[in-house]
Amino acid sequence: KGQPFTAIAILDTAEMRLGRLEELSTYKREILIRLRLYDKAVEEAKKLLHEARRGVLAVSGDDGYPYAVPINYLYDEDAQEIIFHGSKVGHKVDALKRSDKVCFTVYGNEWYQDGDWAPYVMSTVVFGRCRLANDTPAFIEDKVRQLALKYYPSAEEVEEEIAKDI
Numbered sequence: 001k002g003q004p005f006t007a008i009a010i011l012d013t014a015e016m017r018l019g020r021l022e023e024l025s026t027y028k029r030e031i032l033i034r035l036r037l038y039d040k041a042v043e044e045a046k047k048l049l050h051e052a053r054r055g056v057l058a059v060s061g062d063d064g065y066p067y068a069v070p071i072n073y074l075y076d077e078d079a080q081e082i083i084f085h086g087s088k089v090g091h092k093v094d095a096l097k098r099s100d101k102v103c104f105t106v107y108g109n110e111w112y113q114d115g116d117w118a119p120y121v122m123s124t125v126v127f128g129r130c131r132l133a134n135d136t137p138a139f140i141e142d143k144v145r146q147l148a149l150k151y152y153p154s155a156e157e158v159e160e161e162i163a164k165d166i
Contacts, residue, residue, distance in 0.1 A: 044122065046077060048106055048108060054071065073104070102127075103125065103127050104125070105123060108122060
């Protein structure tokens with residue numbers, strides 16, 4: 001019953017030790033597809049992207065060292081984009097100007113099984129490319145509004161904050 005997920009956990013451990021290997025990722029995907037769980041796994045990943053409040057954005061930092069920073073975000077499923085808001089200057093922006101390749105991780109929904117001391121956690125890891133926004137002010141304002149609605153208690157507070165910055 002739990003064997004496929006045990007196999008996936010073993011493959012995850014191997015990837016953590018050996019680095020991301022395409023063969024292991026392909027094998028995990030094949031296991032899920034054969035068990036007809038792939039679509040369910042994708043839907044759960046999207047659900048977590050919608051529900052989680054923060055994620056960790058990893059970029060290639062100085063001298064090739066990874067640089068990961070917790071960040072607020074908005075997942076726009078229709079556009080297939082994850083939108084971040086942040087400063088226009090700094091270490092993260094410098095890293096993005098050097099390389100647009102990023103990794104973004106969200107996690108949550110902890111639960112415990114009887115007798116276990118460590119929590120089980122759901123996570124979603126997304127690999128992609130990130131660009132700094134240089135769109136029209138109206139487009140950026142719309143995206144900031146969407147992002148703010150995720151974090152502010154009311155639409156009125158969002159509009160007040162946006163009005164302060166315009």
